[in-house]
Amino acid sequence: MSTTTLGKAKTIKTLNNIASCGLSVFNKENYTVNNESENPDAIVLRSFNMHSMELNAQLKAIARAGAGVNNIPVDKCTEKGIVVFNTPGANANAVKELVLTSLIASSRNLFEGVAWAKTLEKEGEQIPKLVEAGKKNFVGNEIRGKTLGVIGLGAIGALVANDALDLDMEVIGFDPFISVDTAWNLSRNVHRAMSLEQLFATADYITVHVPLTGDTKGMLNKETFKLMKDGVYIMNFSRGGLINEIDMALALESGKIGKYITDFPNEEVLRMKNAIPIPHLGASTNESEENCAIMASRQVKEYLDTGNIKNSVNFPNASLPYTGKTRVAAFHKNVPNMVGQITSAFSNYHLNIADMVNRSRGDYAYTMIDIDNEVDKDMIPDIEAKIKQIDGIVTVRTI
Numbered sequence: 001m002s003t004t005t006l007g008k009a010k011t012i013k014t015l016n017n018i019a020s021c022g023l024s025v026f027n028k029e030n031y032t033v034n035n036e037s038e039n040p041d042a043i044v045l046r047s048f049n050m051h052s053m054e055l056n057a058q059l060k061a062i063a064r065a066g067a068g069v070n071n072i073p074v075d076k077c078t079e080k081g082i083v084v085f086n087t088p089g090a091n092a093n094a095v096k097e098l099v100l101t102s103l104i105a106s107s108r109n110l111f112e113g114v115a116w117a118k119t120l121e122k123e124g125e126q127i128p129k130l131v132e133a134g135k136k137n138f139v140g141n142e143i144r145g146k147t148l149g150v151i152g153l154g155a156i157g158a159l160v161a162n163d164a165l166d167l168d169m170e171v172i173g174f175d176p177f178i179s180v181d182t183a184w185n186l187s188r189n190v191h192r193a194m195s196l197e198q199l200f201a202t203a204d205y206i207t208v209h210v211p212l213t214g215d216t217k218g219m220l221n222k223e224t225f226k227l228m229k230d231g232v233y234i235m236n237f238s239r240g241g242l243i244n245e246i247d248m249a250l251a252l253e254s255g256k257i258g259k260y261i262t263d264f265p266n267e268e269v270l271r272m273k274n275a276i277p278i279p280h281l282g283a284s285t286n287e288s289e290e291n292c293a294i295m296a297s298r299q300v301k302e303y304l305d306t307g308n309i310k311n312s313v314n315f316p317n318a319s320l321p322y323t324g325k326t327r328v329a330a331f332h333k334n335v336p337n338m339v340g341q342i343t344s345a346f347s348n349y350h351l352n353i354a355d356m357v358n359r360s361r362g363d364y365a366y367t368m369i370d371i372d373n374e375v376d377k378d379m380i381p382d383i384e385a386k387i388k389q390i391d392g393i394v395t396v397r398t399i
């Protein structure tokens with residue numbers, strides 16, 4: 001697919017409410033932003049499920065204003081040369097605050113106590129007396145000195161782990177793929193679990209902060225529940241699919257799991273005994289919505305305007321200072337001699353290369369080349385067509 005859009009105004013389609021301060025990044029002279037375009041250059045979204053959506057031919061980028069990308073057909077996008085971004089860490093503080101709130105509130109039976117108090121509305125003067133008599137049903141536990149198990153020590157998990165220490169909890173964390181950056185930010189007082197089994201055996205509360213993938217789907221199930229302490233509380237602010245809900249319903253019924261606090265209610269969850277359903281509020285703060293919208297919009301604009309890529313989940317990150325020279329950006333298979341073949345395509349037109357960058361990620365690579373000469377705009381479709389003929393090229397774009 002060749003995507004010559006040089007000089008044309010670009011269209012951004014939103015699929016969810018995106019904070020306006022983020023969308024204002026797209027200046028009106030060069031961008032149209034709406035929620036109905038049939039043929040956008042880029043899409044900015046939150047939780048909208050894109051799996052059954054057709055991807056239009058002009059689509060170059062999708063930005064998830066948030067962390068999880070399980071609502072986007074990432075592999076299909078890669079095959080079509082569509083870059084997918086997310087906004088790592090931009091909503092982590094919001095989620096952390098709600099995890100810690102839920103940890104304390106559930107441990108103190110606050111959700112149940114408040115719901116009960118509201119049922120007394122019609123009792124008039126009797127209310128204070130009834131409250132004093134009924135409060136014994138909501139005696140809870142303090143979290144101080146208890147052990148919190150954190151599965152996944154990324155942007156959110158690491159913040160939760162560090163702050164739980166400040167609440168005088170013992171914290172044990174498990175993440176076999178922990179990034180160097182997160183490891184540096186993690187308190188040395190967080191115990192490292194060498195296996196999930198070790199974490200399950202010691203935790204009074206478990207909080208899960210991993211992405212939903214083929215590997216993590218259903219990772220908490222009847223087999224893993226058996227390895228946990230009786231009455232453990234499980235918090236899930238990541239994705240519903242991480243939990244086998246049939247097994248969870250039974251474990252809650254038997255008391256094996258004390259409570260299941262989840263940000264992902266569905267019919268099954270709402271029927272569960274001792275489930276605390278929260279309506280996906282983890283990232284719902286003004287601050288987080290703004291952070292995510294700004295980050296997502298900036299990343300898309302930078303890519304459309306310059307070809308530079310930051311925080312992609314399927315393309316390699318790549319950056320070349322943009323000088324205004326004609327830039328050719330190609331996404332291609334990561335096989336030998338691609339760069340040689342692309343650069344030799346320019347020599348037919350007597351074009352010199354001023355600068356270039358080539359980065360790879362798995363089976364694919366991305367190359368940006370700045371041309372030193374003034375390039376006649378009429379030549380661009382020919383140059384792109386020539387590069388497109390090279391076996392292994394997925395997309396070519398001239399900026």
Ligand SMILES: NC(=O)c1ccc[n+]([C@@H]2O[C@H](COP(=O)([O-])OP(=O)(O)OC[C@H]3O[C@@H](n4cnc5c(N)ncnc54)[C@H](O)[C@@H]3O)[C@@H](O)[C@H]2O)c1
Nearest residue numbers: 067068152153154155156175177209210211237238282283
């Ligand atoms: N409730 C909400 O509103 C909300 C908001 C933000 C994120 N989320 C969800 O939370 C997830 C985590 O967000 P994040 O910002 O911390 O992401 P992140 O990418 O910073 O961290 C994820 C961590 O999980 C680790 N991991 C992956 N597989 C693992 C496994 N099998 N066992 C243990 N660790 C594993 C990774 O190494 C990484 O450190 C997101 O993928 C998203 O689904 C939900």
Ligand SMILES: O=C(O)CC[C@@H](O)C(=O)O
Nearest residue numbers: 046047066067068283284
């Ligand atoms: O957009 C939201 O409200 C939720 C985002 C969250 O689920 C994420 O994965 O970042």
